[in-house]
Amino acid sequence: MNEKRTALLRRAVALAFATCLALGGAGCGSSGTPADPDDGRKALLAALDAWKGGEKPDALAHRTPSIHVADGDWSSGLLLQDYKPDDEGRHVGADLSYQVVLELKNARGKVVKKTAVYAVSTQPQLLVLRQDD
Numbered sequence: 001m002n003e004k005r006t007a008l009l010r011r012a013v014a015l016a017f018a019t020c021l022a023l024g025g026a027g028c029g030s031s032g033t034p035a036d037p038d039d040g041r042k043a044l045l046a047a048l049d050a051w052k053g054g055e056k057p058d059a060l061a062h063r064t065p066s067i068h069v070a071d072g073d074w075s076s077g078l079l080l081q082d083y084k085p086d087d088e089g090r091h092v093g094a095d096l097s098y099q100v101v102l103e104l105k106n107a108r109g110k111v112v113k114k115t116a117v118y119a120v121s122t123q124p125q126l127l128v129l130r131q132d133d
Contacts (some may be wrong), residue, residue, distance in 0.1 A: 040120040072133035
């Protein structure tokens, strides 16, 4: 994926998430019921483990339970070498917010560390959305 397309994808994901927040989560996976911390953490770790294992983001939608993921770095082909999440997420509205330190490798083999923020929803479906893209 070229840089322009990656940048557009990142902006689209950020805009969609910002719109969800502005609307109070209406129609964006939030039913007003606070996200379950155990299920949220499991979904986040499952997504990050899948990325680290070389899977594509859409592969998680075919699991049971399905997890819908949006991460621009993952979609653009960066490889996840390692990650370190915060111990606990914090509630932001009905969703959970997690800070995660990512160790990413690009196509040229350069490894960089980034701090990413993920919003995780558990109701009515599992969603893992990268906020800082």
